[in-house]
Amino acid sequence: MGVEVVVEGLTxxxxxxxxxxxxxxxxxxxxxxxxLGPSGTGKTVFLKSIVGLVRPEQGHVFIDxxxxxxxxxxxxxxxxxxxxxxxxxxxxxxxxxxxDNVAFPLREHTRKKETEIRRVVMERLELVGLxxxxxxxxxxxxxxxxKRVGLARxxxxxxxxxxxxxxxxxxxxxxxxYLSQLLIDINAEIDATMLIVTHNLDIAATVPxxxxxxxxxxxxxxxxxxxxxxxxxxxxxxxLTARRAGPIGMSEEKxxxxxxxxxxxxIIAGPATERTIVPQLAPTPGLPERQAVRRxxxxxxxxxxxxxxxxxxxxxxxxxxxxxxxxxxxxxxxxAAT
Amino acid sequence: MSAPPxxxxxxxxxxxxxxxGHLFALAVSVLRLIFKRPFQWREFVEQFWFIASVTILPxxxxxxxxxxxxxxxxxxxxxxxxxxxFSGGASVLVIIQQASPLIVSLLIxxxxxxxxxxxxxxxxxxxxxxxxxxxxxxxxxxxxxxRVLAVMLVGVLLNGLVSVxxxxxxxxxxxxxxxxxxxxxxxxxxxLAQLPDLYISEFKAxxxxxxxGVVAAYRGLNPKGGPKGVGDVVNQSVVFTFLILFxxxxxxxxxxxxxxxxxxx
Ligand SMILES: Nc1ncnc2c1ncn2[C@@H]1O[C@H](COP(=O)(O)OP(=O)(O)OP(=O)(O)O)[C@@H](O)[C@H]1O
Ligand SMILES: [Mg+2]
Numbered sequence: 001m002g003v004e005v006v007v008e009g010l011t012x013x014x015x016x017x018x019x020x021x022x023x024x025x026x027x028x029x030x031x032x033x034x035x036l037g038p039s040g041t042g043k044t045v046f047l048k049s050i051v052g053l054v055r056p057e058q059g060h061v062f063i064d065x066x067x068x069x070x071x072x073x074x075x076x077x078x079x080x081x082x083x084x085x086x087x088x089x090x091x092x093x094x095x096x097x098x099x100d101n102v103a104f105p106l107r108e109h110t111r112k113k114e115t116e117i118r119r120v121v122m123e124r125l126e127l128v129g130l131x132x133x134x135x136x137x138x139x140x141x142x143x144x145x146x147k148r149v150g151l152a153r154x155x156x157x158x159x160x161x162x163x164x165x166x167x168x169x170x171x172x173x174x175x176x177x178y179l180s181q182l183l184i185d186i187n188a189e190i191d192a193t194m195l196i197v198t199h200n201l202d203i204a205a206t207v208p209x210x211x212x213x214x215x216x217x218x219x220x221x222x223x224x225x226x227x228x229x230x231x232x233x234x235x236x237x238x239x240l241t242a243r244r245a246g247p248i249g250m251s252e253e254k255x256x257x258x259x260x261x262x263x264x265x266x267i268i269a270g271p272a273t274e275r276t277i278v279p280q281l282a283p284t285p286g287l288p289e290r291q292a293v294r295r296x297x298x299x300x301x302x303x304x305x306x307x308x309x310x311x312x313x314x315x316x317x318x319x320x321x322x323x324x325x326x327x328x329x330x331x332x333x334x335x336a337a338t
Numbered sequence: 339m340s341a342p343p344x345x346x347x348x349x350x351x352x353x354x355x356x357x358x359g360h361l362f363a364l365a366v367s368v369l370r371l372i373f374k375r376p377f378q379w380r381e382f383v384e385q386f387w388f389i390a391s392v393t394i395l396p397x398x399x400x401x402x403x404x405x406x407x408x409x410x411x412x413x414x415x416x417x418x419x420x421x422x423x424f425s426g427g428a429s430v431l432v433i434i435q436q437a438s439p440l441i442v443s444l445l446i447x448x449x450x451x452x453x454x455x456x457x458x459x460x461x462x463x464x465x466x467x468x469x470x471x472x473x474x475x476x477x478x479x480x481x482x483x484x485r486v487l488a489v490m491l492v493g494v495l496l497n498g499l500v501s502v503x504x505x506x507x508x509x510x511x512x513x514x515x516x517x518x519x520x521x522x523x524x525x526x527x528x529x530l531a532q533l534p535d536l537y538i539s540e541f542k543a544x545x546x547x548x549x550x551g552v553v554a555a556y557r558g559l560n561p562k563g564g565p566k567g568v569g570d571v572v573n574q575s576v577v578f579t580f581l582i583l584f585x586x587x588x589x590x591x592x593x594x595x596x597x598x599x600x601x602x603x
Contacts (some may be wrong), residue, residue, distance in 0.1 A: 053468050080474040091465035105473045153469075 001032035002193035002292070003064055003082055003160045005050060010059035010069075014047060018217055019045050023059070025212060025222040027161075030292035032187050032194045034204050036228075036239060037214035038248050043197040044088055046214065047163050050195070051083050052076045063161070081109060084154030084192075090146035090164040092138035092153070098125065099134035102153045109157060124152040127182065129175075144170040151179075155186065157267060161193045162186070168200040176200060180207050180281060182183050188283035188290045199238065205229070206281045209296050213239065215248070226314035227307060229277050277314055279321065297322070354443040364478070364559075365552045368486055382484035386411075389450045389492045395501065397451065400441050401500045405507030408432050413509050413516045426512040427526030433504035434535055439542040439587050442496050446546055447579035451554035455575040456559025459568040467559065477559070486551030493547030494540055501539065538594045545590070546583050553579045 005027040011020045019042035020077045027033050037043050052062050052068040061068040066079040092101045106112055112120070118144040125131050128148035138146055147170055167183070168176045180203050187194055198204060204211065212222030215235045221228055228236055238246025249258055278313060283290060300315055307315065382557035412429040416422060458481065461467055467477040512518040561567035 048468070051472050053471060077471075077474050077476065080472055083472055084474045085469075087465050087469060089465060091469040093466050093469070094461070094464060108473060109477050 002191050004029045005161060005193060005195070006060075007050070008060045008062070010046075010049060010056045010061065012042070012049060012054065012056040020214060020217045020219070023214075023219045025219060027193050027195055028210065028292075028296065029325055030187070030191045030193055030290075031209040031221075031293070031296055032183065032196065032207055033210040033212065034208035034211050034225075035195060035197045035214065036199070036204055037197075038239070039199070041214045041216075043214055044165055047085065047165055047195070050163065051080060051085055062185055064167040081157070082160045084159030084162045086147070086151045086154045086162075086164040086167060088169070090138070090143075090150040092146055092149055094138050097135050097137055098130065098141070098149050101138065101149060102134075102156055105153065105157045120156060121152075124156050125149075127155070128152045129178075141228065142170075144172070144175065147171065158190050160190075162195075164194070164196045164198075166198055166200075167196060168198055168203055173202075176202065179203075181204060181284065183207055184281045184290070185283050187292065188287045191291050199241065204240075205278050209280070209292060224296075224303075224307070224311070224315060225280070226277060226318065230308070230310040230314050232310075277318070279318070293322070310334040347547040350361075360560075361553065361556050364482075364556050366547075368483055368552055368555075371476065371483050372487065374479055378480055378484045380522065381481065382488055385485050385488035386491055387453075389453070389488055390495065392453065393413040393445045393449050393492060393496060395494050397441060397445050397500055398503050400444070401503045402507050404437055404441065405433055405504040406511055408437060408504075409508045409511035410515070413512065422516075422518065423522045423525045424530065424549075425516065426508060426518055426523035426564050427528075427530040429508045429512070430505050430527055431530055431535065433478055433508060434501050434531070434539050435591070437504060438497050438500040438539055439546065441500050442493055442543050443546045443550070443580070443583035443587065445496060446489060446550040446556075447491050447576055447583060451550045451579050452572050452576050454485050454489070454551065455558040456568060456572045458485075458555055459561040459571050460565075462559055462561055463564060463568060468528075479553075482551075482555040482559075485555060486548060489551040489554075490547030497540055497543035501536070532598075534594075534598045538590070538598070542587065542590055545586065549582055549586065550579050553582065 007023060007025050007027075008220075010023040011021040024048070034047065035043055045054055049056050050068065054062070056069055059069060063079050063082065066075050068076055068079060071079075084305070093104065097105065099121055102124055103117050106117050106120060122131060122134070125134055127150055130145060130152070130193055133141060133145070138149070141149070147167065151164070151167060154164075167179055171179060183194065183196065184207060186192065196203065196207065208225050210223060211225045211228040213220040213228060213236055219235060220235055221231060229240070231237070235247050240250050245262065297319060301319070304315060305314055409425075409429045412432060413422075413425040416425040416428060458467075461481075467481075470477045470480060509520075509523055512523050513520060555576045557571040557578070562569045
């Protein structure tokens with residue numbers, strides 16, 4: 001049973017460096033959201049603000065009535081039990097074996113017997129493809145394996161809110177597709193609210209219900225995936241098509257000199273290309289349906305008139321597709337196999 | 339896209355005050371969380387064992403020459419006053435009251451403090467502590483409290499050890515090198531020394547352990563920027579702890595000498 005996450009007017013600076021300002025969004029209950037953004041725009045800082053590890057100067061993050069920014073420490077600690085956070089670098093306990101790492105939350109917060117713990121931990125390790133490595137120390141495995149253990153640990157308490165910081169980085173394309181499927185399957189099974197931070201266009205295109213993007217200290221958009229996927233905003237266009245032409249530079253913003261130089265070399269943002277929207281992944285056959293799909297449909301139908309025309313057409317098309325599952329199913333299988 | 343408000347330049351000196359404030363806040367929460375169940379016995383025992391194992395030998399090795407120097411110095415001074423019969427007791431007093439806390443603080447801040455600081459700092463940079471916080475576990479309760487208590491206990495034991503070794507060393511030097519008699523040594527000892535001397539010495543060790551543990555933990559929890567930051571904070575923590583301990587030692591000694599009258603003759 002997921003929990004809604006409401007972010008209001010969040011602003012964070014480190015010293016004189018402003019990271020982002022006035023970020024307002026709502027992660028709807030049980031839905032999967034993706035936050036995009038070029039490297040260094042503060043996505044990790046945003047995730048950490050949601051769990052209260054980083055204290056923004058302004059704004060609120062409400063979870064079940066607790067403000068993770070301004071509440072008393074004790075309440076924040078209590079609210080954190082709802083979370084599972086997968087860190088960008090795994091953040092495993094270096095002195096504990098993989099097994100003990102994954103078992104840590106169970107030993108800390110439950111009264112389960114050791115046999116029961118063993119069962120749950122092995123199940124989770126198997127889920128991320130690491131059964132058999134449980135006796136190793138974090139220093140003895142690869143970066144991608146560490147991330148997967150980090151995911152297993154984040155999932156072990158069946159959290160109601162799952163935050164993933166770049167689950168794909170350090171993983172090969174095949175594992176990334178498996179991971180996309182895994183995230184959707186988890187969502188179907190425990191109906192958790194999920195926020196995934198990523199650069200990966202495949203995950204962005206196939207996993208989320210909602211998408212947002214951070215750029216230049218602002219939240220560019222946040223809303224149903226169709227809005228971002230059809231957006232004509234130059235930043236979004238550039239990011240989704242992975243081109244050099246556009247406002248994103250190697251350092252965060254391009255200056256006019258760079259733009260002129262690029263124009264001289266023929267790197268200019270062309271006319272908006274028509275992007276196709278691939279269907280969202282469905283849970284592996286045999287798993288329950290995602291309850292969020294039904295809730296999201298009602299929500300999106302309610303806001304249909306406020307959406308830009310292209311997004312509205314895309315939403316309507318995807319709603320039609322959902323009504324005809326026989327049509328959608330084979331496509332989904334193909335989507336999963338990419 | 340309005341420009342973000344540029345924060346004003348903070349007043350100079352404010353940073354130091356803030357650091358001190360945070361240090362005290364950590365000290366208070368350590369004291370509070372000592373009583374929070376479940377107590378981390380395992381961590382405590384492991385840390386105690388580790389700290390004890392790295393400090394015991396250096397403590398003895400430092401104490402023996404230190405005791406010898408004091409015995410020789412005090413002995414030759416006292417000889418000039420013509421009070422040789424008191425030289426044994428006098429040097430033991432100096433060892434218990436001054437040398438022992440000094441050696442203990444040296445080892446606690448230099449060996450135990452740096453180890454704790456380095457350990458916590460590298461865990462912080464690996465985001466282990468953040469991971470703990472996200473899992474609703476307080477790193478202060480889980481990691482800092484057992485370490486602080488372990489350092490305190492080791493401090494008290496080390497102080498006892500240093501006192502014993504110092505007294506034995508003093509005895510040896512007095513009898514063998516300065517031709518004192520065992521009878522005079524013991525007699526002068528009981529004439530000059532009193533039990534509160536031992537109490538204050540142990541009390542100092544306890545306080546030193548607490549301070550060294552908290553300062554090391556504080557620096558370890560707040561490293562600035564990556565692996566280089568770890569080295570920096572360890573360095574700072576050792577120097578900082580040293581300064582504080584020497585200062586506290588001075589204050590405690592002054593207060594003690596005021597409150598407890600010397601035994602006199
Ligand atoms: N503890 C900190 N102190 C000072 N500055 C920080 C701190 N943490 C992050 N920053 C700054 O905040 C900015 C955003 O960092 P963040 O790690 O959130 O980026 P990101 O969007 O996650 O990038 P990536 O996609 O590469 O992981 C960076 O410019 C970084 O220098
Ligand atoms: Mg990041």
